[in-house]
Amino acid sequence: MATDFTAGADPARTMALLWRGPRDDVPRPGPRAGLDVDRIVATAVRLADADGLPALSMRRVAAELGAGAMSLYTHVPGKAELIALMYDSVLAGLYPEPPSGNWRARLTAVAQANWDLLVRHPWVATVGTGRPILGPNLMAKYDAELAAVDGLGLGEVEMELVTILVTGFVKGIVSGLHEKVAAEQASGLTEEQWWAATEPHLDRVFDPERYPTATRVGPVSGPELGAYPAERAYAFGLERLLDGVAAIIDR
Template identity: 75%
Template sequence: MATEFTGPGDPARTMALLWRPEGDARRPGPRAGLDVDRVVAAAVALADREGLAALSMRRLATELGVGAMTLYTHVPGKAELVDLMHDAVLGELYPEPPTGEWRARLTAVARANWELCVRHPWLVHVGTGRPILGPHLMAKYETELAAVDGLGLSEVDMDLLVSALNGLVQGAVSGLHQKVDAERATGLTEEQWWAATAPYVDRVFDAERYPTAARVGPVAGPELGGYAPERTFEFGLARLLDGVAALVEG
């Protein structure tokens, strides 16, 4: 699936929509049939069901039962819409700030982000190298920095640690969605695919040429049931936290 990027739209329009006053969508008098919040919620629901590739302004207008030009009076285009969607779902994070000692706080941060990306698979296809600083993104950043505050780390190390934690989640959850997508595309479970592929692998695999793989694969494969994104996430999180402990103690 192609990646959509935050930030390619009109930044002035996007920021105005992201930071609009809370009362804007609910002015006194009868509520309008359509507003920005409804547009964004419908776009998120569509992307959750069918992915970002299925999302277009025309398709979304059809979902909402309005003309495409009506939709453009609320959101300038798809680029700005993706920014709004991304920030909106980040608002699901951290109803309460993570508490406890630092390892418990960072574990809560990682698992909250994992669960968010599981609920919204399209999130892993949104590139955020140029983030649009909406209210929920800023709240996420503040909460995650607060989770590592007071450990004696420099400001730079605090930022790098938060980035590393989020990168771990993104990588592992991408693998989870790839497994689901592969099963949907092929009609085969991972076990069925390996069973069909194994005879051909046996013909070409040279254990003398790949001795380490020959030793590890037959043990890890059955133990993990093939590629195991959940186990990869838990293992990576534990090792990252061990590294943080060494950094803090140092």
């Protein structure tokens, strides 16, 4: 999937927007402004949810708001800054209550919260976060996820690595799910139709002696799991991942 980076955003301008204080409610003279940052970000999120980040532009957001593109730039400097604001905004309320229970339950809650976020907002998986701009909601997410593995005897570096392991696993599984949906939309073929079109050609070239393991496993796993069993892979993989974390804790 294509990646949109927030690293190109102006750090100072973006941080100021992310950490802006509550609005001044004192009435001001003159006409009321038709645009504000929150309205721009909410509109951009709605458009990205529908069509993805590649289709998002400052001009399109402005048109949706019934405003000129240049008027947006008086509130948000550019698309990179807008994406950073969008990303932080959808993290709000990710953990209404801190993950609770034993450590497996807490990490399962972390995984589920990230799964729900990425399914609800598919474009989030395409936001490059190698250099994240730390907004208030991202910091709250980071703190809640670290707290889920606090008090287990792990060092600070291990705590962070475990949270990266869990969230990265979820992102990988959900990204595959979105790629499958995108392939269906691009081809106009359902999963069943695509395999039906492919199968006659595969039968002509497939050599069971050359691929003996695939010959044995595929006919069994394929009918049960399908081409990309995201939910099964998520449930199975998360349990195995937590088993590995248990080994670290026991050590």
